[in-house]
Amino acid sequence: MDSVAKAIKEAKTAVDEAQGEEEEALKTAGRAAALAKVAISMKLLEVKRFTAEAGIQAQRSLQEHQQSLQGSLAEIEVLKKQAAEQKEVSKRKEANRKVAEAEALAEKADQTSAPIFDDEKLATMSALDIRQAGDVNQKAYKETIDAVNQAQRMITMLQIEAKNKENAAELAAEYAKLQARLRQAEANVSHCASLxxxxxxxxxxxxxxxxxxxxxxxxxxxxxxxEQLGKEAEEKPLPEQEEPAVPQAGGM
The missing domain is CATH 1.20.5 (Single alpha-helices involved in coiled-coils or other helix-helix interfaces)
Structure with a gap:
């Protein structure tokens, strides 16, 4: 019976450790409970060889262990359900965060592109300024579209996961709203795709x-x-020239 008690204790410890923990702890608790269940089943077979009185006592003890184990198994199922719900909520929050990020980038891109769509401001910009503004504009557009695509991929994954859930209709409506927000964000930056x-x-x-x-x-x-060279030339005196020598007469 010590092995059964040990298995039950390990199962309860695993359940306690799984409180508020992630899936791995719940898996550990499930394995410990399964081992305890196997140990009880084996002991139930062994007690059949006991004498009547000893067998009754052993069966009573095993039944108590079974009840304790059933409580642990029920607690594990509750924890699994809670963990699944928390995971779903976290994913939905992450999807909302990604959509909000795409919307913020779309707004930023719209503000970035404002100068080149303003005739008065455009008139004061040089060709270089316009090119640089166009480059910044297209970079902001690309960042927005990348964010939209990332959010869309996550929503698509969540839509697939939601099909077999009890609240599938509620989730489908929520994800449809998120997709509508993404389409609007994409539409808001469509004018930024090119000049x-x-x-x-x-x-x-x-x-x-x-x-x-x-x-x-x-x-x-x-x-x-x-002009400067001409002015300098005018101001600079010409060099004096030597008069040519005159040949003297009578040299014949």
Missing amino acids: PEPVQKQLVLKGFIDEVESKVKAAEGKVETA
Whole structure:
């Protein structure tokens, strides 16, 4: 009977350790309870060989152990159910967090793109400024779409898991709302996927103007240099020239 008592004790200890713990602790508790159940079954077979009085006492003791074990098994099932519910709640919270993150990135991308969609601000930007703003804009768009895709993958996984659950209809409605929020976030940044045609035309025009201005400045610089050289030449006296020697007459 010591082996049965030991198995029961191990099962109860495992159940106590599983309180508030993760799945691994619950698995350990389940294995310990299963071993205790096997030990009791084996002892029930052994007591049949006992004398009448000893057999009755042994059976009574084993029945008490069985009741104790049933209590532990019931507690394990409760803990398993609680753990599954907590895990589901955690996943739903994580899905909500991912959707909220995608929405925040969409809002940020919309704010980032504001200057190039504002005609007044666009008019004051150089071609380089527009290109840089476009690069930042597309980076923000990509980050948003990546976040949307990550959230969508998780929601799809949760939808598959929810099909056989008692609250499947409730979960399906909740996940549908999350998907609608993702579609809205994606729609809010669709204009950021690339530079709109008017901005591209403005960029070409700005580039042409910048190129002309650059050439004009370069020409002006050359003119200024030439003028400076001319001024220096005027201010600098010419070197005195020696008069040529006059040949003397009568040398014949």
